[in-house]
Amino acid sequence: xxxxxxxxxxxxxxxxxxxxAKGLFLQALKQEEKEVLARVEGEKKGxxxxxxTTRLGLMTFYRQKLKQQENGKTRYLYPLDxxxxxxxxxxxxxxxxxxxxxxxxxxxxxxxxxLLSTEIGEEVSHYPIHRWVQKKGKVLREEEDRKxxxxxxxxxxxxxxxxxxxxxxxxxxxTMIHSQEGKGKNIAxxxxxxxxxxxxxxxxxxxxxxxxxxxxxxxxxxxxxEFGEKLYLKGEEKLVLSKAQNVLLIGDGxxxxxxxxQGPYFMATYQIDWWHILVKIHQTFSDQPHLVxxxxxxxxxxxxxxxxxxxxxxxxxCGDNERKKKITALASYIENNFDGLYGSRSLKxxxxxxxxxxxxxxxxxKNIDVVIGRRFKKQGxxxxxxxxxxxxxxxxxxxxxNDWEEFWERQKxxxxxxxxx
Numbered sequence: 001x002x003x004x005x006x007x008x009x010x011x012x013x014x015x016x017x018x019x020x021a022k023g024l025f026l027q028a029l030k031q032e033e034k035e036v037l038a039r040v041e042g043e044k045k046g047x048x049x050x051x052x053t054t055r056l057g058l059m060t061f062y063r064q065k066l067k068q069q070e071n072g073k074t075r076y077l078y079p080l081d082x083x084x085x086x087x088x089x090x091x092x093x094x095x096x097x098x099x100x101x102x103x104x105x106x107x108x109x110x111x112x113x114x115l116l117s118t119e120i121g122e123e124v125s126h127y128p129i130h131r132w133v134q135k136k137g138k139v140l141r142e143e144e145d146r147k148x149x150x151x152x153x154x155x156x157x158x159x160x161x162x163x164x165x166x167x168x169x170x171x172x173x174x175t176m177i178h179s180q181e182g183k184g185k186n187i188a189x190x191x192x193x194x195x196x197x198x199x200x201x202x203x204x205x206x207x208x209x210x211x212x213x214x215x216x217x218x219x220x221x222x223x224x225x226e227f228g229e230k231l232y233l234k235g236e237e238k239l240v241l242s243k244a245q246n247v248l249l250i251g252d253g254x255x256x257x258x259x260x261x262q263g264p265y266f267m268a269t270y271q272i273d274w275w276h277i278l279v280k281i282h283q284t285f286s287d288q289p290h291l292v293x294x295x296x297x298x299x300x301x302x303x304x305x306x307x308x309x310x311x312x313x314x315x316x317x318c319g320d321n322e323r324k325k326k327i328t329a330l331a332s333y334i335e336n337n338f339d340g341l342y343g344s345r346s347l348k349x350x351x352x353x354x355x356x357x358x359x360x361x362x363x364x365x366k367n368i369d370v371v372i373g374r375r376f377k378k379q380g381x382x383x384x385x386x387x388x389x390x391x392x393x394x395x396x397x398x399x400x401x402n403d404w405e406e407f408w409e410r411q412k413x414x415x416x417x418x419x420x421x
Contacts, residue, residue, distance in 0.1 A: 018121065021056050029061050033080040040079045042066030048078070053092040055099070057122040091128065096120065098408050100129045101136050105395040106375065109133075137390025140397060140407065144230055152229050160236040164243035165196045165214075167347070168235060169356045170268065171364035172251045172260065175372055178382040187385055189376070189392065191219040192231045193367050194239055198355040210355065212363055214239055217396050219371065221389040224256035232265045241266075246347055250361045252276045253337045261340075271343035274299065274359040277334065284330045285314075304341040308334050371395065 004012075047062040063080040081087075099119070103112040113126040150156040172192050179185035195212035202209070216238035218231045235241035249268035251257030253276055261270040277299065285291050291314065298307035308331065315327040334341075344357040351357060375395060376388060397404050 018056060022059065025054070025056060025059060026061055029063075029080065029084070032083055033063055036079045036083045037064060040066065042068040042077070042079075045076065050081075050086075051091070052086070053096055053120070053122060053124065055093070055095050055120055057120050094408070094412055096124075097132045097136070098411075100124070101133050101394055102398060102404075104129055104133045104391065105398045108378070133394060134387060134390045136411070137393045139411070140393040141390065144233075144393075147233060148226070148230050151233060158233065158236060159242060160238070160240035162240045164245060165239055166244075166353060167246040167248060167351050167356060168194060168196055168239050168241055168244040170194045170231070170235065170247070170249045170266070171361040171367075172231075172249065172257045173361060173364045173368055174254070174256075175368050175377075177372070177376045177388060180382045180384050187221060187383060187388060189219065189221055189372055189388070190224075190227045191217070191364070191368055191371060192227075192234075193217055193363055194231075194235050194241075195356075195363070196239055197353045217367065217371065217399055219392055219396050221385050221392070224259065228256075228260035228263060229265065231260070246351055248344060248347060248356070250344075250358070250364070251340075252361065253333060253340075255336070258337065258340065269343045269347060270337075270340035271359060272337040272340035273361045275361075280330050280333060284326050299341075302342060302345070304334075304338065308338070371399075 043066065045065040045067050048065050049060065049062050052059045052061075063078050066077055066079060068075050068077065096116070100112060100116050103115050107115065109126040109130050112129050113124050116129070117124045147158065151158045170192055171194075172190070174188050174190045176186040177189055179187045193212070194216045195214055197213040198210040199213055200208060201211050216234055218234040220227055220230065222230070232241060241247065247266060247268040248271060249257070249261040249266060250271045250273060251261070253272045258270055258272075260266055261268045278296065281292055281295050285295075291310075295307050295310060298304065298310065311327060311331045311334065315324055315331060318324045318327060344359050347357055348354065372392075375391070376383065397407060
């Protein structure tokens with residue numbers, strides 16, 4: 001009696017559209033079963049109810065059960081299920097699983113359940129969502145493993161397609177997430193970001209921000225060698241790494257990173273992130289500002305050997321054993337990464353895109369926070385290696401729209417949408 005407004009109209013139309021779609025869905029099932037039963041022989045044993053969660057909500061329908069005799073054996077079947085490739089115990093359509101996995105890459109499992117329930121108008125528990133994520137993440141890992149084993153165990157050639165890049169930059173790092181194994185236990189998560197250049201996001205913006213060109217991500221909870229080899233395959237797939245004229249790899253000085261840079265597949269110019277050197281210098285000589293300034297000047301002016309010699313001389317003159325240990329650790333850190341002090345500078349005459357020739361891993365620090373921190377490091381979170389790795393693979397895949405869509409298309413073609421949960 002009070003009339004209606006645009007919001008009421010929207011709600012009424014949305015409900016009517018959904019109800020109409022549900023009706024069409026059920027009508028199509030009835031018509032399909034009628035045609036199928038006309039072609040299939042067997043004794044009818046009555047209709048059996050079935051539930052299926054879809055993007056339209058929960059669908060409830062009945063289908064005929066048949067009894068057949070074949071080679072002296074009795075079997076029961078549902079012709080409609082077979083016709084539409086609906087497996088026993090299948091609870092959902094592929095769309096629901098894909099949407100659940102997509103949401104779970106951004107939100108907690110409970111938040112995902114709430115959002116998905118709102119979207120489809122039907123209550124969905126976080127338990128099956130966790131199960132779907134684990135299953136699809138495992139499928140993705142198995143795809144990676146097959147390609148990795150084919151290349152590095154069986155020697156099958158794998159080459160990317162595309163024009164050679166002037167340079168491919170790879171930044172690597174690792175971070176820790178809490179483990180469910182117990183208090184104080186952590187899991188190391190490795191991440192790599194690769195790109196062919198940097199371009200200014202806006203010519204008119206006051207603060208200059210750069211976008212990574214042809215950015216590719218790879219991450220995993222894996223041993224260093226496996227991670228490095230799979231990272232290389234990702235670089236080959238996305239950036240034709242093997243044809244790049246120059247390869248620069250930037251890291252924080254950890255031994256596993258420099259080993260990847262100098263490995264037989266990357267063969268990269270290594271650059272240690274100067275930020276880590278500067279932090280260690282300040283921490284070691286916090287009460288000697290003049291010495292800190294001198295060492296920093298040596299670093300920036302390209303006199304790395306003088307910087308190292310000065311640190312060693314300071315250690316020689318130090319009479320405090322505890323302090324001497326700290327100085328020794330700093331000297332060892334620089335010695336172990338000495339070949340990477342000026343890796344970027346060594347490429348300046350060979351690379352036109354000077355913007356990428358940096359001495360810090362700023363892009364990696366940002367991606368560690370965005371890709372791992374914002375999903376895996378929230379308060380109270382803890383993980384198993386398997387559970388975190390499966391989710392991580394899906395989360396990284398989601399950053400590339402085409403890769404995400406192709407993966408789910410493969411699932412559809414493989415009949416994954418008709419597999420039991």
